[in-house]
Structures are given as structure tokens and as C-alpha cells.
Amino acid sequence: xxxxxxxxxxxRLQEGESSSLNxxxxxxxxxxxxxxxxxxxxxxxxxxxxxxxxxxxxxERLKATLTKKxxxxxxxxxxxxxxxxxxxxxxxxxxxxxxxIFGKGTKLSVxx
Amino acid sequence: DTGVSQDPxxxxxxxxxxxxxxxxxxxxxxxxxxxxxxxxxxPEFLTYFQNEAQLEKSRLLSDRFSAERPKGSFSTxxxxxxxxxxxxxxxxxxxxxxxxxxxxxxxxxxxxxxxxVL
Numbered sequence: 001x002x003x004x005x006x007x008x009x010x011x012r013l014q015e016g017e018s019s020s021l022n023x024x025x026x027x028x029x030x031x032x033x034x035x036x037x038x039x040x041x042x043x044x045x046x047x048x049x050x051x052x053x054x055x056x057x058x059x060e061r062l063k064a065t066l067t068k069k070x071x072x073x074x075x076x077x078x079x080x081x082x083x084x085x086x087x088x089x090x091x092x093x094x095x096x097x098x099x100x101i102f103g104k105g106t107k108l109s110v111x112x
Numbered sequence: 113d114t115g116v117s118q119d120p121x122x123x124x125x126x127x128x129x130x131x132x133x134x135x136x137x138x139x140x141x142x143x144x145x146x147x148x149x150x151x152x153x154x155p156e157f158l159t160y161f162q163n164e165a166q167l168e169k170s171r172l173l174s175d176r177f178s179a180e181r182p183k184g185s186f187s188t189x190x191x192x193x194x195x196x197x198x199x200x201x202x203x204x205x206x207x208x209x210x211x212x213x214x215x216x217x218x219x220x221x222x223x224x225x226x227x228x229v230l
Contacts (some may be wrong), residue, residue, distance in 0.1 A: 004154075016140060034218070034219075036221075041223075041224075041226075042219045042223050042224070043116075043203050043205075043221035043223045043224050044203075045157065045221070046219070046220065049218060061206050064166070087154055087155075089155075089194050095183055099157045099160075099168065099170075100147075100155070100219060101146075101157070102154030102155050102156070103154050104152065105154055106155050
């Protein structure tokens with residue numbers, strides 16, 4: 001069964017304190033891995049798509065990397081406005097292209 | 113284009129009542145998806161359409177749930193005889209159909225419709 005596990009469940013950082021979020025996945029072949037950001041009471045907002053092991057993508061203070069078993073979202077020198085829940089999702093080759101399988105998310109809090 | 117729009121944003125209803133949610137996707141997107149999200153969980157797939165055809169339904173979509181996308185534009189999600197366990201955020205998303213042999217396309221989500229069943 002396709003599965004996505006995110007860790008930690010919650011992370012508290014001081015402003016400027018860099019860290020990483022983990023997304024481990026088990027799928028019958030990976031079609032794509034997605035990172036989304038979700039603010040309270042809002043829908044997920046797209047950040048990155050990764051398709052193959054070794055791929056990396058960057059956007060401002062965020063960098064996403066992918067291996068054959070997991071993905072990391074690295075946050076460099078975070079600011080309070082980076083506080084949100086970060087969701088990881090996969091689409092498997094064995095599943096429907098319409099079916100994103102999400103993890104439970106990591107809730108990030110950045111204190112000034 | 114203002115993105116994916118959902119209406120209403122909040123709905124409070126009594127157990128046993130019927131509710132309907134509407135989703136207006138990004139105009140050039142031919143795929144439309146419905147997900148459900150409960151507190152502390154990630155979104156769970158319910159169903160998706162390509163144009164007006166409903167291509168897949170999750171086993172989460174019981175017979176009390178029905179989704180339609182007439183004319184391949186907006187979509188509605190109706191829940192009949194609501195139960196307290198139906199309380200959740202109902203998220204709609206849209207995307208383009210992925211090119212053959214390419215990776216999955218990016219889903220753009222709406223702000224969601226929050227349902228509370230008393």
C-alpha cells in the first residue's frame with residue numbers, strides 16, 4: 001500500500017535557526033513528489049514538484065531534495081512568516097494520476 | 113483568473129440534513145478533484161473528473177456522497193443525510209491533464225469549504 005510519513009509532527013524554531021523536515025514514502029513506483037504549504041483555514045499552496053532521485057529545487061529560503069526513499073525540505077534562516085503546516089504528497093505509477101497521497105504534515109512555528 | 117473558488121466557505125448543519133458545496137476551477141484546467149481534510153490530518157482523495165467524466169472514486173466516497181461536473185466546468189459535491197463524522201474541510205483542486213509519459217501535474221487548491229455537523 002502506498003504510504004507517506006512526515007516527521008517531525010511539529011517543529012519550533014527561533015528566527016534564523018535552520019532545520020529540515022522529512023518525508024518518507026513507500027510507493028509502487030514514483031510518478032512525482034509534491035511539497036505544499038498550508039496556512040490555518042486555507043487550502044494547500046504548491047511549493048515544489050520532484051520527479052527523480054537526486055533532483056533538487058529551491059525557492060527563497062526553501063530547498064527540496066529527493067532520494068529513492070525520502071524527501072527533505074530544508075529551511076534556511078527561517079522567518080516568522082514561514083510558520084505553516086508543510087505537507088508532502090506522492091503520486092505513484094501504480095495509482096491514479098488524480099490521487100495525491102498526502103502525509104499528515106509538519107507544523108512549523110518560527111518565533112522572532 | 114482568481115484561482116479555484118469554493119462556496120460556501122463555512123457550513124453548519126444538523127445531522128440528517130443535506131448539504132451541497134460548489135467549486136469553480138481555473139478556467140483552462142480540464143481536471144477537477146475533491147479531497148477531504150480533518151483536523152491534524154493531510155487531505156484525503158475523494159474523487160476526480162476529467163472534463164465532465166468522473167474517472168475515479170475513493171472508497172471514502174460512500175453512497176451518501178455524490179459529485180457532478182456538468183458541462184465540464186464547475187462541480188458540486190452533495191452530502192445526503194449528514195453525520196457528525198462528515199465534519200471536515202472539503203477541498204477542491206484543479207489541474208491540467210498530464211502529458212503522456214510525463215510526471216503528475218500540479219494541483220491548485222481552493223480555500224476549502226468547512227462543514228460542521230451538529
